[in-house]
Amino acid sequence: MGVLTSNRLLHVADMAGDILDRVRRRRPRVHCITNSVAQNFTANALLAVEAVPSMSTAPEEIADFVERSEAIVLNLGTLDMERRQAAEIATQVATKKQLPWVLDPVFVDRSPSRNEFATRMMARAPAAVRLNGFEFKSLARDNAEEGALQRYALQQRCIVALTGMTDTVCDGVRVVRIGNGDPLMDRVTAMGCAATALVAACLAVETDAWLATTAGLLAFGLAGERAAARARGPGSFSVEILDSLASLDRTIVLECAKVD
Amino acid sequence: MGVLTSNRLLHVADMAGDILDRVRRRRPRVHCITNSVAQNFTANALLAVEAVPSMSTAPEEIADFVERSEAIVLNLGTLDMERRQAAEIATQVATKKQLPWVLDPVFVDRSPSRNEFATRMMARAPAAVRLNGFEFKSLARDNAEEGALQRYALQQRCIVALTGMTDTVCDGVRVVRIGNGDPLMDRVTAMGCAATALVAACLAVETDAWLATTAGLLAFGLAGERAAARARGPGSFSVEILDSLASLDRTIVLECAKVD
Amino acid sequence: MGVLTSNRLLHVADMAGDILDRVRRRRPRVHCITNSVAQNFTANALLAVEAVPSMSTAPEEIADFVERSEAIVLNLGTLDMERRQAAEIATQVATKKQLPWVLDPVFVDRSPSRNEFATRMMARAPAAVRLNGFEFKSLARDNAEEGALQRYALQQRCIVALTGMTDTVCDGVRVVRIGNGDPLMDRVTAMGCAATALVAACLAVETDAWLATTAGLLAFGLAGERAAARARGPGSFSVEILDSLASLDRTIVLECAKVD
Numbered sequence: 001m002g003v004l005t006s007n008r009l010l011h012v013a014d015m016a017g018d019i020l021d022r023v024r025r026r027r028p029r030v031h032c033i034t035n036s037v038a039q040n041f042t043a044n045a046l047l048a049v050e051a052v053p054s055m056s057t058a059p060e061e062i063a064d065f066v067e068r069s070e071a072i073v074l075n076l077g078t079l080d081m082e083r084r085q086a087a088e089i090a091t092q093v094a095t096k097k098q099l100p101w102v103l104d105p106v107f108v109d110r111s112p113s114r115n116e117f118a119t120r121m122m123a124r125a126p127a128a129v130r131l132n133g134f135e136f137k138s139l140a141r142d143n144a145e146e147g148a149l150q151r152y153a154l155q156q157r158c159i160v161a162l163t164g165m166t167d168t169v170c171d172g173v174r175v176v177r178i179g180n181g182d183p184l185m186d187r188v189t190a191m192g193c194a195a196t197a198l199v200a201a202c203l204a205v206e207t208d209a210w211l212a213t214t215a216g217l218l219a220f221g222l223a224g225e226r227a228a229a230r231a232r233g234p235g236s237f238s239v240e241i242l243d244s245l246a247s248l249d250r251t252i253v254l255e256c257a258k259v260d
Numbered sequence: 261m262g263v264l265t266s267n268r269l270l271h272v273a274d275m276a277g278d279i280l281d282r283v284r285r286r287r288p289r290v291h292c293i294t295n296s297v298a299q300n301f302t303a304n305a306l307l308a309v310e311a312v313p314s315m316s317t318a319p320e321e322i323a324d325f326v327e328r329s330e331a332i333v334l335n336l337g338t339l340d341m342e343r344r345q346a347a348e349i350a351t352q353v354a355t356k357k358q359l360p361w362v363l364d365p366v367f368v369d370r371s372p373s374r375n376e377f378a379t380r381m382m383a384r385a386p387a388a389v390r391l392n393g394f395e396f397k398s399l400a401r402d403n404a405e406e407g408a409l410q411r412y413a414l415q416q417r418c419i420v421a422l423t424g425m426t427d428t429v430c431d432g433v434r435v436v437r438i439g440n441g442d443p444l445m446d447r448v449t450a451m452g453c454a455a456t457a458l459v460a461a462c463l464a465v466e467t468d469a470w471l472a473t474t475a476g477l478l479a480f481g482l483a484g485e486r487a488a489a490r491a492r493g494p495g496s497f498s499v500e501i502l503d504s505l506a507s508l509d510r511t512i513v514l515e516c517a518k519v520d
Numbered sequence: 521m522g523v524l525t526s527n528r529l530l531h532v533a534d535m536a537g538d539i540l541d542r543v544r545r546r547r548p549r550v551h552c553i554t555n556s557v558a559q560n561f562t563a564n565a566l567l568a569v570e571a572v573p574s575m576s577t578a579p580e581e582i583a584d585f586v587e588r589s590e591a592i593v594l595n596l597g598t599l600d601m602e603r604r605q606a607a608e609i610a611t612q613v614a615t616k617k618q619l620p621w622v623l624d625p626v627f628v629d630r631s632p633s634r635n636e637f638a639t640r641m642m643a644r645a646p647a648a649v650r651l652n653g654f655e656f657k658s659l660a661r662d663n664a665e666e667g668a669l670q671r672y673a674l675q676q677r678c679i680v681a682l683t684g685m686t687d688t689v690c691d692g693v694r695v696v697r698i699g700n701g702d703p704l705m706d707r708v709t710a711m712g713c714a715a716t717a718l719v720a721a722c723l724a725v726e727t728d729a730w731l732a733t734t735a736g737l738l739a740f741g742l743a744g745e746r747a748a749a750r751a752r753g754p755g756s757f758s759v760e761i762l763d764s765l766a767s768l769d770r771t772i773v774l775e776c777a778k779v780d
Contacts, residue, residue, distance in 0.1 A: 037299040037315045039557040043709035048754050053709065054627060055557045058600035064631035080318035080342055082600055107314060111324035187506065189303035189313065234308050235502025242755025246707065297559045297575045340578035340602055367574060371584035447766065449563035449573065494568050495762025 012176055013257040016215035017250030019206045024050045028204030031069040032197055033057050033086050035077025035106065038190035041238070042073075045194035048245035049219070051201040059085040066093040071204035072101035073197050074121060079114050087117075091124045100127040100203035100212075104196040109138035127209045128159035130196045130217075136162055146175060159213045161199065163192060167217045171210040178214070179258030180221030182228035184237045191241075195220040198245075214259075222256055223248055272436055273517040276475035277510030279466045284310045288464030291329040292457055293317050293346050295337025295366065298450035301498070302333075305454035308505035309479070311461040319345040326353040331464035332361035333457050334381060339374050347377075351384045360387040360463035360472075364456040369398035387469040388419035390456045390477075396422055406435060419473045421459065423452060427477045431470040438474070439518030440481030442488035444497045451501075455480040458505075474519075482516055483508055532696055533777040536735035537770030539726045544570045548724030551589040552717055553577050553606050555597025555626065558710035561758070562593075565714035568765035569739070571721040579605040586613040591724035592621035593717050594641060599634050607637075611644045620647040620723035620732075624716040629658035647729040648679035650716045650737075656682055666695060679733045681719065683712060687737045691730040698734070699778030700741030702748035704757045711761075715740040718765075734779075742776055743768055 029052045034042055039055050046053040054065050059082060066072060072094050074087055094101045103126040105118035118139055122129065133144035142148040144162060153160040154172035162168045167178040185191045199216030206212040226248075227240035289312045294302055299315050306313040314325050319342060326332060332354050334347055354361045363386040365378035378399055382389065393404035402408040404422060413420040414432035422428045427438040445451045459476030466472040486508075487500035549572045554562055559575050566573040574585050579602060586592060592614050594607055614621045623646040625638040638659055642649065653664035662668040664682060673680040674692035682688045687698040705711045719736030726732040746768075747760035 035315070036296050036556050037303055040300060040560060040709060043557055044754065044758070047707050047709060050707075054630065055555070056598045056600075056627075056631075058598065058603075060601065060604075061599060061631040061633050064633065065627075068630055078316045078318065079321060080316075081320065083318075084320075107316075107325075110314065110328055111316075111321040113321050113324065187307050187310075189300060189307060231503075233503030233506040234304060235499040235506075238304070238502075239499055239755040239759055242758075243751075243753030246753040246755075295575070296556050297563055300560060338576045338578065339581060340576075341580065343578075367576075367585075370574065370588055371576075371581040373581050373584065447567050447570075449560060449567060491763075493763030493766040494564065495759040495766075498564070498762075499759055 009259050012214060012259050013254050015211050016218045016257065017253035019202050019212060019215035020049065020219055020248065020253065021250060022205040023201050026205055027052055028070040028201055029054065029068060030071050030073060030197060030200045030204065031065045032073040032075065033083055033090055034073055034075035034193055038075065038077060038193035041190040042194050042197045044242055045245060046197050046201060048242045049198065049201060057083050057086045059089060062086040062089050063093050066090045066099070067097060069099065071200040072099055073104065073200045074101055075104040075106060075193050075196060076108065076114055076118055077106040077193065079117065084117065087121065091121060095124065100209065102126055102196050102200045102203065103129045104193060105129065105131055105135050105139055109134040115139065122156055126158055127203050128161055128199055128213045130161040130163060130192065130199060132192065133162065133164055150175065159209045161213050161217060163195060163217065167221060169210060169214045169217060174210055176214050177260050178218050178221050180218060180225045180256065182224045184228045184231060184234060185224045187234040188238045218253065218257055218259065219245070219248055222253060269519050272474060272519050273514050275471050276478045276517065277513035279462050279472060279475035280309065280479055280508065280513065281510055282465040283461050286465055287312055288330040288461055289314065289328060290331050290333060290457060290460045290464065291325045292333040292335065293343055293350055294333055294335035294453055297337060298335065298453035301450040302454050302457045304502055305505060306457050306461060308502045309458065309461060317343050317346045319349060322346040322349050323353050326350045327357060329359065331460040332359055333364065333460045334361055335364040335366060335453050335456060336368070336374055336378055337366040337453065339377065344377065347381065351381060355384065360469065362386055362456050362460045362463065363389045364453060365389065365391055365395050365399055369394040375399065382416055386418055387463050388421055388459055388473045390421040390423060390452065390459060392452065393422065393424055410435065419469045421473050421477060423455060423477065427481060429470060429474045429477060434470055436474050437520050438478050438481050440478060440485050440516065442484050444488045444491060444494060445484045447494040448498045478513065478517055478519065479505070479508055482513060529779050532734060532779050533774050535731050536738045536777065537773035539722050539732060539735035540569065540739055540768065540773065541770060542725040543721050546725055547572055548590040548721055549574065549588060550591050550593060550717060550720045550724065551585045552593040552595065553603060553610055554593055554595035554713055557597060558595065558713035561710040562714050562717045564762055565765060566717050566721060568762050569718065569721060577603050577606045579609060582606040582609050583613050586610045587617060589619065591720040592619055593624065593720045594621055595624040595626060595713050595716060596628065596634055596638055597626040597713065599637065604637065607641065611641060615644065620729065622646055622716050622720045622723065623649045624713060625649065625651055625655050625659055629654040635659065642676055646678055647723050648681055648719055648733045650681040650683060650712065650719060652712065653682065653684055670695065679729045681733050681737060683715060683737065687741060689730060689734045689737060694730055696734050697780050698738050698741050700738060700745045700776065702744045704748045704751060704754060705744045707754040708758045738773065738777055738779065739765070739768055742773060
């Protein structure tokens with residue numbers, strides 16, 4: 001909605017713009033254990049908002065990278081033995097150093113062993129989990145409805161961010177729905193993975209994890225919406241969304257955010 | 261040729277358009293064991309025609325992904341131990357489930373151990389093999405001429421698709437030559453890998469493997485030709501070809517197919 | 521500088537243009553052991569200047585690929601066990617076959633174990649090392665100033681190429697500074713990795729390693745500068761730089777090189 005209708009919504013959009021500014025100013029280091037399909041685009045999405053990505057998944061050096069980072073992404077795509085080991089180490093280091101991290105349980109609905117691994121990772125206290133409806137049903141064994149999201153958020157003490165036509169961000173008490181985005185986002189790989197990485201960048205600069213998660217998804221949805229207006233198809237869309245992320249600012253967030 | 265000169269060619273182009281329509285409607289799941297260079301572009305090429313890609317190469321979960329797919333790509337680029345193990349499992353599951361799969365024996369002419377592995381995979385009955393002239397000579401130990409392609413197709417009971425300036429698709433009896441495409445396709449990595457993935461998507465919705473292979477390569481060649489008309493170089497070409505794939509329809513296929 | 525002010529500088533730009541011509545004519549095979557984030561873009565950068573990339577990191581086949589190549593890239597990003605093993609083998613084969621190779625010690629400032637590995641690799645006589653200021657300080661344990669670069673080049677008997685706002689290429693005696701480039705190059709991942717790969721392509725066709733390294737970095741800087749003039753952000757920049765590389769020629773190099 002161009003005109004925000006309540007103080008609360010105005011506050012959310014305003015805070016999101018402020019968080020995005022802080023990311024650009026502080027340039028947080030975000031270490032990503034992510035799938036090999038998404039690594040390049042995810043790094044570019046982080047660089048577009050001036051965060052500093054690193055991507056090693058080697059167990060021999062993962063602790064070094066995590067220790068020197070300000071937030072962590074754990075994305076379970078292409079979950080090989082190396083990534084499983086790296087995830088074990090990274091989550092331990094993150095816990096010890098009190099670094100925020102986000103779980104992206106890609107395709108847990110397709111593989112029982114991946115689902116089991118995701119469940120173990122949820123027990124290690126991520127700040128947030130971002131997933132789609134199929135993944136939520138598989139991981140939470142519940143319907144992907146707002147009540148269930150809130151229950152899961154309370155039970156796991158973790159922000160639950162469900163993305164789709166509308167994105168929903170819950171902390172067990174607060175809930176926000178984000179209407180920005182475009183169907184082209186489903187026609188390019190790694191879009192969800194990159195959204196998760198933006199959430200991590202925001203968590204690096206904002207301690208209210210619900211606000212940080214909202215800011216990351218809102219920024220990505222806005223960038224997608226603006227990119228779609230210029231794109232001629234999924235190829236040009238994936239180029240335009242990086243340009244849009246790089247040019248996104250507080251004014252655009254305040255004017256174009258569709259939150260309720 | 262803009263004007264098709266025989267019922268048979270009209271039939272091929274018409275069927276190709278129909279197969280492409282079916283891919284868009286049914287959205288087959290295509291699991292790809294492919295090289296790390298090509299994963300992102302291949303996923304995007306599949307998404308551009310509305311197929312649903314997955315890309316794990318982890319032996320621990322490959323069976324789960326293959327079982328839930330409708331066609332498989334086995335591309336031998338960056339052939340590490342993990343991919344070798346994944347290929348063994350995936351081809352066994354595919355055989356058991358009678359899923360069609362396509363072999364892409366990248367660079368078998370560069371590495372004897374890779375060539376040996378490709379030969380073993382050929383014995384596991386892929387529906388089709390897509391390769392270039394160097395790779396064919398190395399794998400089939402024969403010249404890359406039509407007679408040799410036909411012999412190899414008969415011997416291996418497999419569709420043989422040789423790509424280059426002209427693409428040739430043989431089943432041992434039938435043969436079609438596809439003239440669509442553009443030299444820029446050799447100036448961007450992963451183009452052959454993506455063509456193979458389109459073939460897999462077509463095999464998921466069409467039981468005549470020769471027609472399905474032809475449809476996949478024709479769609480890719482047409483998209484490449486149309487992309488080249490808009491591109492200013494290899495960078496913009498790789499963007500345009502995804503846009504072109506997404507907008508390709510039956511009318512374009514019928515009007516622009518150059519098959520004989 | 522549009523007008524070159526000395527014979528020496530004219531010579532450098534002229535030679536760089538000539539080396540680039542040779543790359544296009546001879547199409548050298550460049551095998552890259554590089555990180556999974558950069559593989560796709562690096563392959564495309566090499567293809568844009570008509571070199572022929574290969575990217576396997578599998579220890580089982582790395583010797584086959586290196587033996588059939590004319591230059592090697594060893595980039596230490598995402599340095600897993602497989603890449604460590606591949607690097608050991610590749611550098612041995614390269615030494616035996618007297619193939620030039622370039623080291624890109626990505627993020628050695630972030631991980632002591634990676635730094636140690638890079639130090640071991642430096643002892644294996646790369647033709648050149650390309651790095652940024654942080655990486656140089658960490659690897660050479662010295663300030664990133666021209667005197668220190670020259671000392672390190674002499675000590676290691678290796679071309680030292682420091683990239684940043686200005687690129688500096690030293691062989692212990694000669695030094696050249698390249699002013700071409702654009703800040704957008706820091707906003708897209710894999711740009712340094714691709715620059716290193718261009719250096720390798722140039723080393724394949726020119727025995728004076730200092731000139732070859734200069735040619736590679738100059739070509740990349742020029743392409744970046746020209747791409748930035750057309751780009752609207754980091755997404756379109758990464759597309760434009762490939763188009764620019766493909767259209768770069770001797771005339772552009774002579775007219776636009778900023779070397780001193």
